[in-house]
Amino acid sequence: MLSEERIxxxxxxxxxxxxxxxxxxxxALLEDDGYSNAAKVHERARLYCPGVGLVTIYRTLDxxxxxxxxxxxxxxxxxxxxxxxxxxxxxxxxxxRCGAAVEFKGCDLVPFLDRVSDETGYxxxxxxxxxxxxxxxxxxxxxxxxxxxxxSPRSTPGHDDEK
Amino acid sequence: MLSEERIxxxxxxxxxxxxxxxxxxxxALLEDDGYSNAAKVHERARLYCPGVGLVTIYRTLDxxxxxxxxxxxxxxxxxxxxxxxxxxxxxxxxxxRCGAAVEFKGCDLVPFLDRVSDETGYxxxxxxxxxxxxxxxxxxxxxxxxxxxxxSPRSTPGHDDEK
DNA sequence: CTGCTTCTTGAAAGGAGTTTTCAGTAACGG
DNA sequence: CCGTTACTGAAAACTCCTTTCAAGAAGCAG
Numbered sequence: 001m002l003s004e005e006r007i008x009x010x011x012x013x014x015x016x017x018x019x020x021x022x023x024x025x026x027x028a029l030l031e032d033d034g035y036s037n038a039a040k041v042h043e044r045a046r047l048y049c050p051g052v053g054l055v056t057i058y059r060t061l062d063x064x065x066x067x068x069x070x071x072x073x074x075x076x077x078x079x080x081x082x083x084x085x086x087x088x089x090x091x092x093x094x095x096x097r098c099g100a101a102v103e104f105k106g107c108d109l110v111p112f113l114d115r116v117s118d119e120t121g122y123x124x125x126x127x128x129x130x131x132x133x134x135x136x137x138x139x140x141x142x143x144x145x146x147x148x149x150x151x152s153p154r155s156t157p158g159h160d161d162e163k
Numbered sequence: 164m165l166s167e168e169r170i171x172x173x174x175x176x177x178x179x180x181x182x183x184x185x186x187x188x189x190x191a192l193l194e195d196d197g198y199s200n201a202a203k204v205h206e207r208a209r210l211y212c213p214g215v216g217l218v219t220i221y222r223t224l225d226x227x228x229x230x231x232x233x234x235x236x237x238x239x240x241x242x243x244x245x246x247x248x249x250x251x252x253x254x255x256x257x258x259x260r261c262g263a264a265v266e267f268k269g270c271d272l273v274p275f276l277d278r279v280s281d282e283t284g285y286x287x288x289x290x291x292x293x294x295x296x297x298x299x300x301x302x303x304x305x306x307x308x309x310x311x312x313x314x315s316p317r318s319t320p321g322h323d324d325e326k
Numbered sequence: 327c328t329g330c331t332t333c334t335t336g337a338a339a340g341g342a343g344t345t346t347t348c349a350g351t352a353a354c355g356g
Numbered sequence: 357c358c359g360t361t362a363c364t365g366a367a368a369a370c371t372c373c374t375t376t377c378a379a380g381a382a383g384c385a386g
Contacts (some may be wrong), residue, residue: 017353017362038343053365058344071295093285102283108275113294120265121299122256128293131276132234136284180333180382201373216336221373 004030007069014067024049025060029070029082037081071126091128095135102135167193170232177230187212188223192233192245200244234289254291258298265298 004026008018016022028044029036036044042057061082064070070082093102109127117124167189171181179185191207192199199207205220224245227233233245256265272290280287 015362019353019363021364051365054343055345055366056364059363093279093283093287095285102285108278109272112271115271116256116294117296120256122258122265122294122296123302124256124294124296126295128295130291130293131279131285131287132289132291133280133285133287139284139286178333182334182382184335214336217372218337218374219335222334 007064010069011063011067016063016067020049021045021052021056022060022063024052025057026064029064041082071128091131093131093133095133095138170227173232174226174230179226179230183212184208184215184219185223185226187215188220189227192227204245234291254294256294256296258296258301 004023007026008023011022012018024045024047025041027048028041032040032044038054038057038061041061042052042054045052045057061070065072065082072082109129113124113127116122167186170189171186174185175181187208187210188204190211191204195203195207201217201220201224204224205215205217208215208220224233228235228245235245272292276287276290279285
């Protein structure tokens, strides 16, 4: 697991200056359960560097992302979350009806990834797996999403194969 | 594979009206290699329905997504792409340096998905797997990304584990 | 086929989130 | 401690997306 010190040291070695805002962002990221977005990082970073601006958050996130300490991730609703690398795989299981998201760790993908790596020549460093389905509640209730434009309850098209 | 006719028929059965803009969007989506974003869909949909506005594209994409014909997906740089469902699994292997993306089909995830499904109670209908790494070219060259703010060539931090 | 209802559309305005610009500030080598 | 210059914060600009609302057309009834 990457520590604040190690990240800062590597940034410094790479020629970047170690500033209060950057310290604050790194600390905020590591503390925030390894899963954040710009606004959350900003809020938390201000605890350590009160005057830090949102712009600097974005710049630092870019920097860390570019330097390989951070990965942009994407959730179904919003966009551009960030997560530190090497925090273990973090997978998302999202209900397509109610949007409920479950996270879980651990997966059996290694053999598969090895095979893909062999076939493509890519060195695979990270993977992001998003599972989409119906949570148990939505399976039972089959209630339509509370959606503004829905004129009437609609049946979701089944995924029965049509040949 | 879902056809234009089938999608439109199911929309109609669900109570939605079949309009020229909706036809155009469905056609555009299916033609665009099953992988698009709002702007691209708009551009292509105008071939079939010249006056169609971007707003309608968004609404129709939402509609199709809501109805289960479409899934929002996310690429590393931009956001909110769309892909028709039932096109077979489509996995993305993205180089974090040069951005080169490879798509490949087929995967061995079924046992894993079954296990997750058991553990969480979710009925998993779709999955999206994004692999991130270095393509063979970038592995060899190790050339720095052409990035504006880079004051000097930087070494990407190795992913050697630090305990 | 004709007319009516209301779902759907397009344009414009609005809004959230992100990036650019630029003068001032502070990190860090000397 | 000083000077260079990378970095920062504020404001403005930009992009992408959503909301609003009057006008238009899909589909049903007759």
